[in-house]
Amino acid sequence: MNSNNIYLDYAAATPVDKRVLTAMLPYFSEKFYNPSAAYLPAKHLRGEYETQKGLLANAIGAKAPDLIITGGATESINLAFTVLKQNTGHCLISSIEHAAVRESARSYSAGNFDEVKVSTTGLVDLVDLRQKIKEDTILISIALVNNELGTIQPLSEISRLLQEVRESRLKEGNLTPLYLHSDASQAMSLLDLSVARLGVDLLTINAAKVYGPKGIGALYVARGVKLSPVTFGGGQEMGLRSGTENVPALIGFATAAKLAKEHLASSRRQYQDFTRQFKQIIEQESRVAPLWLGDPKHQLVNFVPVCFKGLDAERLIFKLEDLGVYLSTGAACAASKGQKSHVLSAIGLSDQEIAGSLRVTFGQGNQLEDVKKAAHLIAEVVNQEAKRLKLV
Amino acid sequence: MNSNNIYLDYAAATPVDKRVLTAMLPYFSEKFYNPSAAYLPAKHLRGEYETQKGLLANAIGAKAPDLIITGGATESINLAFTVLKQNTGHCLISSIEHAAVRESARSYSAGNFDEVKVSTTGLVDLVDLRQKIKEDTILISIALVNNELGTIQPLSEISRLLQEVRESRLKEGNLTPLYLHSDASQAMSLLDLSVARLGVDLLTINAAKVYGPKGIGALYVARGVKLSPVTFGGGQEMGLRSGTENVPALIGFATAAKLAKEHLASSRRQYQDFTRQFKQIIEQESRVAPLWLGDPKHQLVNFVPVCFKGLDAERLIFKLEDLGVYLSTGAACAASKGQKSHVLSAIGLSDQEIAGSLRVTFGQGNQLEDVKKAAHLIAEVVNQEAKRLKLV
Incomplete structure (x- = not known):
């Protein structure tokens, strides 16, 4: 520029932040191994990958096994929406979601989705949200920070509301699961993200909006949430996202997340x-x-x-x-x-x-x-x- | 190392080859724009992206619009197998394919696939191949170079055989399409790839095996072959692979392909x-x-x-x-x-x-x-x- x-x-x-690029550089050349290989330098690299994945997970109050590393926010969002392949049902998104959420909702629910109204300032209308939750609603996807307005949604309030729905479903013997996904792509550089505090079951984060490299994202997946693979193959990322791990990009993402937090x-x-x-x-x-x-x-x-x-x-x-x-x-x-x-x-x-x-x-x-x-x-x-x- | x-x-x-990394570096920092943005530097970047995509396509005898840029070979292979979402039917793979092909075949065909025998040297048995092509076979996927043996398959012969099948189908009024996909991940650094000479309809290539960066691949798609999206969102890569373009990785891939060819x-x-x-x-x-x-x-x-x-x-x-x-x-x-x-x-x-x-x-x-x-x-x-x- x-x-x-x-x-x-x-x-x-x-x-890409200079410090992020500096952290990535050795992984293009010296530490280029396939982290699934059997010799020691590759095993060391696997160790580094898992450690850095753990640090990235820590940045949102999670642990390494809770994160699926993907090729970016769009892929993370698509992966989140695969809950609708595990359980056929309805989904809800806000009326101001990014195209990745809108198109995923349309596609993975086969059109069985609704949009929740927002206020003139872009805040999700909680009354409308409550009213639009159906008996078979499985997934609700609301971006933490809107990408045009910067409006920050009251996710923990939404999460509490969903908890009430879950409890009333339980009383009625309705076993349909209800999950909350949030696309936090815009949020990481300026908000202290905690999956527990936000009360989300699924959270999309993205390196390319937080001074990290393009081409890498992650999806936080709470224990017990079942997803379907976005790609089939060697079984990496717990079988949900096959393909050789992009080690340099993950190192960059973890470094960027750490710097943002600091x-x-x-x-x-x-x-x-x-x-x-x-x-x-x-x-x-x-x-x-x-x-x-x-x-x-x-x-x-x-x-x-x-x-x-x-x-x-x-x-x-x-x-x-x-x-x-x-x-x-x-x-x-x-x-x-x-x-x-x-x-x-x-x-x-x-x-x-x-x-x-x-x-x-x-x-x-x-x-x-x-x-x-x-x-x-x-x-x-x-x-x-x-x-x-x-x-x- | x-x-x-x-x-x-x-x-x-x-x-990653030093020359590849050198080519990539400016795109992490100065030329970091979103190539879909409207201001001139972003439009220039879009131009550079398309030019480099064209050079990459040239390396396999194709043109930029024939290539879908993906997050790696596994994703390219998965994308190729989505032809089975467009047309329900049978598929054939060799018995020595990589996990990405095997698992994609299993998943996208819902189990409706067979494996073609190979010789003791790993060459596909053309008689067995011909016999296993059914009335409803839509896709045949054979890696150009096997990743364990290095055996190079006679793809152009296979392609000719498929042409005969297509012609006899036409005579019989069978309108089922028949496509040939090849995973050429291992091949690019040492073979002069030409989609016309190989006679493929779909070809997977991968930067990470040719001294390019990890996390980027491409799928060549012949005109007229209809695929389904692997991710939904902003509509990038002709709607088949949404997500912000990974410009530095594409620059690296194109540079690596050029160097390999030279x-x-x-x-x-x-x-x-x-x-x-x-x-x-x-x-x-x-x-x-x-x-x-x-x-x-x-x-x-x-x-x-x-x-x-x-x-x-x-x-x-x-x-x-x-x-x-x-x-x-x-x-x-x-x-x-x-x-x-x-x-x-x-x-x-x-x-x-x-x-x-x-x-x-x-x-x-x-x-x-x-x-x-x-x-x-x-x-x-x-x-x-x-x-x-x-x-x-």
Whole structure:
């Protein structure tokens, strides 16, 4: 990345942290063995793999045997949804889930799924959730942090609600299991994840959003939850995900998770400061009043999604890119297909408001000066566009 | 790897070539963008990804849109077998396929599969193959190079045979499609692969066996072959393998494929020399006559599988490891579970012969001196064991 440019799209991709890459390097060359081989250096490598898997598991309050290492968040999510192959039934997702959850729900439930409403700030409506749980609902999948709004869901409350359902099912002799999965892809760099505290049965985590390498993710699976394999073969990862272990990537993931945990408090303080100053500058300088999206009380601190009503976000992005500021309208995979954001639609924005919405997400590479400069530039471009459109 | 040690298990894993790693490095840090993002640097990255995918495709005589990038060979093989989700029917594999093919055949055909016999050198029996093709056979999966014997299958002959079957089906009004898949994981470093010449409809290739990174593979898919997704989500890789593209790994894979192609002739000459001298030393010094396995006329030149009848290969490996020589009995994932090699069983070896068999595979890190030293050490250890067991 050119150092003069300001990248504000850390929710789409994070660079690999130098310390992560340094930790990975020996595993490409010297320690390249197949960890299933029988000679000592390969066995040592197996040991290192399991130790690092244990450290990664620890980062979310779990143990190594609870984690299935996958090729990324999408695969982890797909693996979670295979509970619907073990038990045919209904599933529930929020109306603002990522495509990986939406498409998995559609596919693995063979269309037998519903979406739970969210508030205008993107919080899951617990009353609607309770009402939509059917007799045969098996899986509920709610992302911990929404990838467009940064809204943090009250997962432990949802978990308690599910516990009540489980208990009432037990009384009625209904033996249908009920599992809670959460896609925590966006969360790991800034939240202290604990599977016990969250009350989840299944949790997706992802290296590529926490300054680790692309191509590796993990699924936490609580004891007793039965899944079906995503790939068949040599039987690695307890038979659920066959294929030679990607040792360098796992080392990178574990290192990235450890670094995130160590810097959690300082990162949060830093991004709080960024967010405050960024908003202040926009509010002072923009002649179109910004509509800050998401839930100010429950929002990941590096997320600043914002709507400039009446403007065209695509044009803003285009003009900002010329000025060296990189940001997006929403999920990259959706944006690339020109799809209207289903997330912004679900929180009740009008088509005009959706068309005027940007997603700003801060990250490690940003300095306060960059953030302030970006805010000035965004306000400037907003004002130019507003003038052009004769809105001001 | 300690430079005093001699690694002779390149069929299990290859280290990442320095030039491959160098090519990958910028994509971890500077060029880390999500290739689906809308700003210019991300679009450039998308361009680079597609260009490199095209180069990788070229290496097997295909074009970028014919390749689906996956998380490795196992996933590619699983994806190939999803043709059985599109058309319910029978499939055929050889009796010496890797676990990924065997388990995929079992699972995707719901048990409706047969195994084709092989000769004592591991060549597929074409008469048996023809006889086992049923009216509803949809998929035939035969590895180009066997991972234990190095035997190279006559794929183009098999392809011609399938063409005859297709034509006779057409005459009979049988519209069942018939596809040929080959797992070429072991082949890329020493064979000039061409999908047209091989006559395959589906071809699995894998970076981790060709001095590229772990965690990436590809499946060549001929036009018109319909597959089902292995993962659902953002719709990447033509909807067959959703998940953010692993750009650094793809760059590494394409670079590794290019290097392999450039050095094909010289690598072959080198390994031919290694193999000749290695066999000569063993034959001269070993007091147990070596039984060279596989097909001398159709064998990948870096494969030297050998049986020392009456000895225990596990013990040989253990003793050789103490002397710094690393080799294996067969496929690492099977060996780690203590399974008897189904490959050696299929070529008609007795249990005693199987128990005395080693797989030696040469690679980039070997020098002629290492190879000769290893041969002397193997003969020495064989002789010690033979003496201990009073065989000589």
